[in-house]
Amino acid sequence: MQTHHAKRVVITIEAIMQKRLTDTLEGAGVTGYSILPVLGGSGRSGAWSREGQISRASGMVQVVCIIREERLDGLLEAAFEVVDKHIGVVTITDVEVLRAERF
Numbered sequence: 001m002q003t004h005h006a007k008r009v010v011i012t013i014e015a016i017m018q019k020r021l022t023d024t025l026e027g028a029g030v031t032g033y034s035i036l037p038v039l040g041g042s043g044r045s046g047a048w049s050r051e052g053q054i055s056r057a058s059g060m061v062q063v064v065c066i067i068r069e070e071r072l073d074g075l076l077e078a079a080f081e082v083v084d085k086h087i088g089v090v091t092i093t094d095v096e097v098l099r100a101e102r103f
Helices: 015-027 069-083
Strands: 004-014 034-038 040-043 046-049 060-067 088-097
Touching (some): 060 069
Antiparallel strands (some): 004 088, 034 060
């Protein structure tokens, strides 16, 4: 089966910044993404968990995008506008996709 090269970008950011991030991505022409809750983890500030939290304000989400390589710089510039001033991590991996016309 024929596969095609693409990039998978995962942006982990505070849940309260989710809308600002997705609005910024959409403004940059990114039309496809998935939003996943992050249940907990550990980082520079130590371990944390969503367990027992009443609101989303202190939680984290991941915004996952799969795009064509030529669109990567635009997505990263848009994401950096939001992530630069807030807690956030951006990762980029190479992926293979079927049906390249969807990306």
